[in-house]
Amino acid sequence: MLDITLLREQAELVKKNISRRGTAYDPSLVNTFLTLDKEWRELKGKTDELRRERNTITLEITKLNKEKKDISPLIQKAKKLPEEIKTNEEHLHLLRTKIDTLLFRLPNLLHESVPIGKDDTENKIIKLFGKKKKPPFKLLSHVDLMQKNNWADLERAAKISGSRTYFLKGDLALLEQALIHYAIDFMTKKKYTFIFPPHFINRKAYEGVTDLTDFENVLYKIQEEDLYLIATSEHPITAMYMDETLNEKELPLKLFGLSTNFRKEAGAHGKDTKGIFRVHQFNKVEQIIFSDQKSSWKLHEELIKNEIEFFKSLGLHFRQVNVCTGDIGTVAAKKYDLEAWYPVQQAYREIGSCSNCTSYQSTRLGIKYSHPEGSKYVHTLNSTLIASSRALVALLENFQEKNGSVKIPKVLQKYMNQKKKIGGNHA
RNA sequence: GCCGACGUACCAUAACCUGGUAAUGGACUAGUCUCGAAAACUAGCGUCCGCAAGGACUUGUAGGUUCAAAUCCUGCCGUCGGCGCCA
Numbered sequence: 001m002l003d004i005t006l007l008r009e010q011a012e013l014v015k016k017n018i019s020r021r022g023t024a025y026d027p028s029l030v031n032t033f034l035t036l037d038k039e040w041r042e043l044k045g046k047t048d049e050l051r052r053e054r055n056t057i058t059l060e061i062t063k064l065n066k067e068k069k070d071i072s073p074l075i076q077k078a079k080k081l082p083e084e085i086k087t088n089e090e091h092l093h094l095l096r097t098k099i100d101t102l103l104f105r106l107p108n109l110l111h112e113s114v115p116i117g118k119d120d121t122e123n124k125i126i127k128l129f130g131k132k133k134k135p136p137f138k139l140l141s142h143v144d145l146m147q148k149n150n151w152a153d154l155e156r157a158a159k160i161s162g163s164r165t166y167f168l169k170g171d172l173a174l175l176e177q178a179l180i181h182y183a184i185d186f187m188t189k190k191k192y193t194f195i196f197p198p199h200f201i202n203r204k205a206y207e208g209v210t211d212l213t214d215f216e217n218v219l220y221k222i223q224e225e226d227l228y229l230i231a232t233s234e235h236p237i238t239a240m241y242m243d244e245t246l247n248e249k250e251l252p253l254k255l256f257g258l259s260t261n262f263r264k265e266a267g268a269h270g271k272d273t274k275g276i277f278r279v280h281q282f283n284k285v286e287q288i289i290f291s292d293q294k295s296s297w298k299l300h301e302e303l304i305k306n307e308i309e310f311f312k313s314l315g316l317h318f319r320q321v322n323v324c325t326g327d328i329g330t331v332a333a334k335k336y337d338l339e340a341w342y343p344v345q346q347a348y349r350e351i352g353s354c355s356n357c358t359s360y361q362s363t364r365l366g367i368k369y370s371h372p373e374g375s376k377y378v379h380t381l382n383s384t385l386i387a388s389s390r391a392l393v394a395l396l397e398n399f400q401e402k403n404g405s406v407k408i409p410k411v412l413q414k415y416m417n418q419k420k421k422i423g424g425n426h427a
Numbered sequence: 428g429c430c431g432a433c434g435u436a437c438c439a440u441a442a443c444c445u446g447g448u449a450a451u452g453g454a455c456u457a458g459u460c461u462c463g464a465a466a467a468c469u470a471g472c473g474u475c476c477g478c479a480a481g482g483a484c485u486u487g488u489a490g491g492u493u494c495a496a497a498u499c500c501u502g503c504c505g506u507c508g509g510c511g512c513c514a
Contacts, residue, residue: 040476041475041476041477042476044475044476044483045476045477045482045483047476047483048475048476048477048482048483048484049482049483051482051483051484052481052482052483054494054495055448055482055483055495057494057495058447058448058494058495059447059448059495060494061447061494061495062447062448062495063447065447066447071494074494075494076494077494078494078495079494081494082493082494226504245437245473370455370456372456372457
């Protein structure tokens with residue numbers, strides 16, 4: 001949510017910024033906001049005036065009571081006021097709801113460096129890392145490879161849990177744990193604090209961290225409860241400090257989370273239907289930072305640097321892109337994606353993303369930090385370190401050998417009982 | 428899930444029974460004093476409206492009763508204790 005003060009004082013700037021996003025968002029909503037907000041403020045003033053009258057009379061009654069004088073005329077006078085106040089309050093509430101709905105539809109302000117573009121094909125490539133290898137044999141898809149080595153059971157998973165689910169088995173299940181364990185050690189060495197969050201959060205918290213369409217397309221709701229399964233640990237961990245004012249001295253707060261992530265993938269019908277590339281459930285280690293307003297851009301670079309270092313250490317070939325206006329979504333002010341090379345698919349695919357959400361999440365969540373000039377909203381940042389299923393597919397596609405075995409990156413071997421490869425003809 | 432107790436601001440506590448508009452400490456910030464600090468004193472210390480003067484709101488939360496609710500009544504949420512169930 002955008003800061004109301006900003007909308008009031010810098011409406012033109014906001015409209016201009018929203019216009020950069022093309023037709024997906026309507027800058028004239030800002031005008032609607034200003035009209036409703038003005039109406040709300042005027043009515044609030046009037047209602048406050050009525051309340052003041054009521055309070056004065058009430059005080060007078062108290063005084064007369066003490067002097068044991070007749071209070072009945074004042075009571076007659078006072079009786080009329082609550083009704084009018086109530087009518088006003090109902091109207092105020094109605095206006096408030098309208099304004100809130102409107103605010104939900106206004107996206108975050110974009111950083112100037114965000115490239116303009118229609119969709120992910122127009123993301124701007126910043127840099128390539130590692131080398132694209134060309135194996136001298138025909139690669140198996142990750143699905144075939146998993147089948148050959150008995151590493152997953154997708155049919156039985158579908159039988160009991162539906163599409164886009166999986167049982168991981170044997171060495172591949174171990175490899176997933178190795179990736180996660182390595183990621184945890186990696187972040188711990190960087191002095192980030194490990195957080196293991198609740199895997200469901202309530203509506204209020206969720207509204208603070210994501211945009212409304214996610215409630216339709218992404219989030220699973222728990223029946224009969226005001227709770228949603230989390231789509232990433234970013235969500236509970238960012239919402240963690242809801243309604244709190246942090247001490248400026250304790251910023252930046254550098255955290256990382258591990259969670260299972262649940263996603264409906266509605267609207268992805270027909271995309272990546274085979275295997276474990278796009279699934280309803282996967283595990284992820286995520287970096288999260290709460291920053292003051294000055295340092296967030298520097299910290300955004302730190303997060304992407306960590307992620308790059310991590311994928312480099314796995315020996316993958318990937319590229320960093322600056323996500324364009326048509327692909328960035330509502331919440332982030334700037335987003336980098338890392339896209340790994342998938343040789344079977346012959347494509348670069350997203351393997352992680354790194355966002356600075358500036359004060360968009362903290363404004364709705366009410367997370368501030370103390371400051372001599374008055375408290376300010378914190379900036380929130382998040383970045384993937386590793387998402388299990390995408391990373392596993394990348395390893396299976398990139399590190400497979402002719403006999404169907406898969407080489408284990410050196411950094412993971414110590415988490416795999418020193419095994420240098422898994423699978424192959426003997427399996 | 429059932430029964431009971433409780434929920435006051437950053438923290439701690441009072442007012443609740445008997446309705447009269449949040450008292451008091453501590454912490455924190457600034458100022459005075461000091462070479463500096465501590466102590467002491469003064470002011471500030473939550474949200475909203477207003478150019479300001481000022482006003483409104485805030486006792487977990489949403490309602491109800493009342494001229495008036497921290498206080499009385501009801502629903503919900505949470506915490507703690509007991510019972511039940513349980514990895």
